[in-house]
Amino acid sequence: MERSPLPELLNKVILQISELPGYGEKSAQRFIENLLKLPRAEAKDIVSTLLELLEKIHPCSECGLYTEETVCQICSDEERDRSVICVVEESFDAFAIERTGKYRGLYHILGGRLSPLEGITADELNIEPLLKRVKESNIKEVILATNPTVEGEATATYIHNLLKNTNVEVSRIAYGLPFGAILENADDFTIAKALEHKVKL
Ligand SMILES: [Zn+2]
Known part of the structure; x- marks a missing residue:
């Protein structure tokens, strides 16, 4: 050989x-x-x-954001608006939103996106804990900030459907962001605008 x-x-x-x-x-x-x-x-x-x-480094026990603590700095910050959750695919998307300084709510990290091609199903994403948080905490609004890609859109639609029979208001981040963009690579201004012009679903 x-x-x-x-x-x-x-x-x-x-x-x-x-x-x-x-x-x-x-x-x-x-x-x-x-x-x-x-x-x-x-x-x-x-x-x-x-x-x-x-x-x-491991995921925050509440939101899934990468942290050195058990509960991340954002979840333990009493100044944050605890009635809003921004749902993102990965920790680095949340860090990108944090850089803008425009968002004062909490996060929920899915740990990926639905992707039939890669065999990623809802069970593999951090979705059940999101539903639990929405039910058990006093959440008024969920902002779906998955990426504007085919998989990101499918993931947002999937979660939107699961939240339909709850009292929570669901909105989708606006674009500004070109379709196919990845949130963690977008500039601060674009991310801030996308949040500002989010649309109610
Ligand atoms: Zn957290």
């Missing part, structure tokens, strides 16, 4: 990284190549930060 000239360890790590969603073999190779080019101390520093991250 022909042996690959690639050292086994290199092969292994590139394979592991390229199995992450969104990373092909090329981007995995580029990452490892750049890491190996760094002075060893610097590269080890990055890796030890990653290890620390895996040790300390």
